[in-house]
Amino acid sequence: MIPINIYDVSKAAGVSIATVSRVLNGAPHVSEKTRRKVLSVMEELGYTPNMFARGLGLGTSRTIGVLCTDTSDLYQGRAVFYLENELRAEGYMAILCCTGRDLENKQNAVRLLLAQKVDALILAGSRYIEPIETNNAYIREAAEQVPVVLMNGSLAGENLYSICCDDRSAVYNAVRALLAQGRRQIHYLYTNHSSSGNKKRRGYELAMEDAGLSFEEKEHYCRKDIAAAQETLAQLHEQGVPMDAVVTSTDALAVGAVKFAARAGLSIPKQLAVIGYDDTQFAQCTQPEITSIDSRVDYLCHMTVKLLMEVLAGQDAPTRTDLPARLVVRGTTDFEN
């Protein structure tokens, strides 16, 4: 079947293509009568405007490039889901690139996306900000062509917008709550040095500092892996390191902590409290279930798209936004609430 175009419609409706184009774009100065006529003809012919032609003239594809490192990560999978839905609700399609963590792949993906004429870029996840500043140049360059929104990562610059969960405060408050219960041997497990990872860690450090406690020897790096977390804690335990709480940068690590406690015969939350991060389904896998910091991806994604829409509409928008997290209390802590 031959695709039908604006000429076919104009012919069938007995008007010019200009008029068809006008009703198509809801332009003014079209009599209600012809408008209706054209609309009905389009319907009847099953006309669908050709995106290529439209794009050629308008220079826009109503398409947004969404980058993340890996959708098989529970958190990112949720982020992509919400982002895509919010975008589609606004009439935009999402072109996805799962780039992995390799810088070169990220750069390539951005290049391809720009070549596809996306209207904007959303970089989802703190992994897109490289510690070495010059490695972020490609993001700045991209921003010369289209607006770029960094979700959970921040970079200042022209046409660049950052929107983050306030991870620092979230962890700070969680650790404060543990301290308020008299816990002192609070350990922190983390898996990476992404900007968001650093903010979380900083929250922990500040809380400890404010309580006059040292933390250097209580921060432990480990792979993002249930077994790795379990192993790390088991070793510390064997060495006789005191420990009455574990806060982790990811729920998966918290699962490892719970498994460690079970094996070491430590009762949760009595002898060991555990707090995870992101409130993913992992938090519900264990017995008891895990108290976790909910970074509210849905809200974050909603605000991200809202921000982007404002930018695309030419309004000015905040270049930097911080959103609060909240604590979801479950069985691995014995908080009042």
Next chain:
Amino acid sequence: MIPINIYDVSKAAGVSIATVSRVLNGAPHVSEKTRRKVLSVMEELGYTPNMFARGLGLGTSRTIGVLCTDTSDLYQGRAVFYLENELRAEGYMAILCCTGRDLENKQNAVRLLLAQKVDALILAGSRYIEPIETNNAYIREAAEQVPVVLMNGSLAGENLYSICCDDRSAVYNAVRALLAQGRRQIHYLYTNHSSSGNKKRRGYELAMEDAGLSFEEKEHYCRKDIAAAQETLAQLHEQGVPMDAVVTSTDALAVGAVKFAARAGLSIPKQLAVIGYDDTQFAQCTQPEITSIDSRVDYLCHMTVKLLMEVLAGQDAPTRTDLPARLVVRGTTDFEN
């Protein structure tokens, strides 16, 4: 900065736009000399072909529509990750739509994707085949415009390709293994009636039948939710229903089964064996870790894209492919191997 086009290149290289277009598309009949010249000019000017214009002429966008119901599902998140990567490796971008389970949303997504001029559609997940045949009409219609590949779902028809994990055999074999150990009270937990869900269940039923055992009262529907599975089993247990093994259609349910056993004081795998499905990270959350059927998403996705590329290349390809799964043995079973 003004985008530079093929005319700029032709001018700077001292050739016609036709020649530029030729080297751009690797067409033959271009002298090595001019080819090099043009290439270097393109490089130097930083020329990027305009997708809209190219699409207008060629009618192709080098873009594939990828549909799934929800990327926040661990399995689907992995599927999308692999699909996107395989596609990009082949030079195609992926436009993602997370449609949810609602039929109307699926239809809308397909319509939008086709309007975007995608070159093909991949429907990921068995949720795209509706039990009521007429509800699949929109898929058939889509197939009139572009090839459609169903991953883990099957539908026969023109320009329609199905590629599935052989779920039935996978579950059949797993249940056989349990039976071989003398287990007889094998229960099956499932969450939906998708085509893949039905195949799994059928595998269970066949294995039981072949062993001369009844199964009707041992199949239990429950929400796709750790707590729901736990609850379902707890109730059966209270009612005194005998049970020495549980096979589930999803790892999450298996987690629920393990939690149930822990609470009911049943030792795993001695008194109760558990087998999950998909070998997701959930299988590693519990103590002991869960034996799970690995449907090998990565392999499935790889074959899916490979199949699609053949179709797009105009070669003929199998309209139906079945791929084997494999059992990953862990602590919730006491199989030899």
Next chain:
DNA sequence: TTGTAGGCGTTATCAG
């Protein structure tokens, strides 16, 4: 309010 005509950047079909 409506129609005409030129342009957007490529590809492709012809001649040369």
Next chain:
DNA sequence: CTGATAACGCCTACAA
């Protein structure tokens, strides 16, 4: 091997 030139389908001044 290379160069004009006509599509491709739509948008948008500019005219009427």
